[in-house]
Amino acid sequence: MYEIIQMLHSYLAYVALAILFFAVANAIMGLVGNKMFTMTKDLRLSLFALIICHIQLVVGLILYFVSVNGFSAIQEFGMGGLTSAARLLAVEHPFVNILAIILITVGWSRHKKFLDGNKKFKSIAIFYGLGLILILSRIPWGQWFN
Ligand code: HEM
Numbered sequence: 001m002y003e004i005i006q007m008l009h010s011y012l013a014y015v016a017l018a019i020l021f022f023a024v025a026n027a028i029m030g031l032v033g034n035k036m037f038t039m040t041k042d043l044r045l046s047l048f049a050l051i052i053c054h055i056q057l058v059v060g061l062i063l064y065f066v067s068v069n070g071f072s073a074i075q076e077f078g079m080g081g082l083t084s085a086a087r088l089l090a091v092e093h094p095f096v097n098i099l100a101i102i103l104i105t106v107g108w109s110r111h112k113k114f115l116d117g118n119k120k121f122k123s124i125a126i127f128y129g130l131g132l133i134l135i136l137s138r139i140p141w142g143q144w145f146n
Contacts (some may be wrong), residue, residue: 002066009059010144016052020104020132023049027125030117037117046124050108053131057101064094085140093138100134103127 023045029035030042037043064070069089073082082090107127111120 002063005059005063005066009056009063012052012056012059013139013144016049016056017132017135019045019049019052020128020135024125024129024132027121027128030121031125035117035121037120042121042124046108046111046128049128050104053101053104057098060094060097070094085142088138088140089143093140096134096138100131103134104131107131 026042026045030037067089069086071090073086073090077086079087079091104127107123110127111123114120114123
């Protein structure tokens with residue numbers, strides 16, 4: 001069970017980061033180029049990024065409770081007893097990623113309120129962009145590529 005969830009979370013991370021990157025780059029190009037916000041490309045790309053992030057959130061939450069590096073690490077060692085590497089996995093990565101996915105969801109909800117394409121692109125660019133930066137700041141890179 002743990003191995004399957006961990007592998008899923010690990011592979012889904014590539015997809016989530018790639019789609020998020022494309023959604024942010026697309027929104028910035030749409031904003032800078034003063035383009036129309038299309039239902040076919042722009043909406044689909046932003047929605048796909050949102051869905052993948054939400055799936056990753058659910059998988060991450062399950063992983064948090066089945067992994068020895070998640071909640072059980074806090075139970076065993078207490079907050080103060082965690083090394084910085086253990087704190088990254090058990091506290092910083094989950095907390096910051098939940099925050100990032102909240103920001104991405106806010107960006108998606110906000111974009112729907114606007115009719116103007118520029119405002120839609122701006123909402124996606126800012127909120128998805130901030131989300132992406134937060135996610136990148138707390139990836140356990142060493143463990144991922146090991
Ligand atoms: C888009 C959001 C997220 C991305 C891109 C992401 C990515 C990753 C990556 C690349 C790893 C290392 C995987 C490996 O060692 O092969 C990891 C580990 C982990 N993630 Fe996430 N994650 C996200 C969200 C979350 C959330 C929301 C939670 C929990 C609430 C979470 C909990 C964990 C835990 C507990 C581990 C350590 C697993 C272990 O070593 O047993 N992740 N994550």
